[in-house]
């Protein structure tokens with residue numbers, strides 16, 4: 001839920017002060033009723049906001065942050081298994097959202113869903129090298145030589161060439177892994193190649209976007225205008 005004046009000002013069409021005045025004049029309607037106050041809390045993904053009877057056009061694209069739980073597929077639909085789209089309400093499902101990249105079924109954490117194809121392309125394109133940060137818990141004991149191997153860039157036994165990556169050791173069996181690319185099962189494969197198979201994996205960050213710590217596992221929220229802007233940069 002967000003403040004009405006914040007949602008409207010994020011469109012760049014009206015300042016917060018103007019919104020206050022428009023509300024006073026009864027010119028803003030939220031879900032069919034005159035808006036009561038600038039600080040009223042509404043769900044920007046669900047509410048219909050009209051100014052002088054016309055939609056504000058604040059929702060050209062939709063951007064949703066999902067705290068993906070384990071056990072669901074990063075896909076739009078699947079005939080047998082539950083997908084991340086099944087965690088969203090119907091009105092959001094109708095907007096043609098797709099996950100930006102994939103997390104494995106058993107991986108948790110940050111997943112962005114949007115219908116903004118251009119942003120999706122830029123976030124996933126190898127050209128832009130968008131950093132992804134993961135928390136990993138492994139079997140075995142991480143050592144500085146593992147971090148060195150990550151930093152040097154690895155070629156795995158199956159031929160997979162990995163760009164230099166970050167491995168920040170947090171405890172003997174926990175680390176933050178930073179990748180600039182997103183190849184299939186990459187974190188798991190890189191750590192397995194070091195003899196430290198992953199037991200638990202969670203994505204914490206993608207580019208500038210961080211998983212909201214207040215967002216419970218399985219829950220979603222719309223991105224804030226400034227989060228979308230930062231991703232576009």
Ligand code: URA
Pocket residue numbers: 102103104105107184185186187188189201
């Ligand atoms: N790397 C993996 O191995 N799995 C994921 O889900 C994401 C990155």
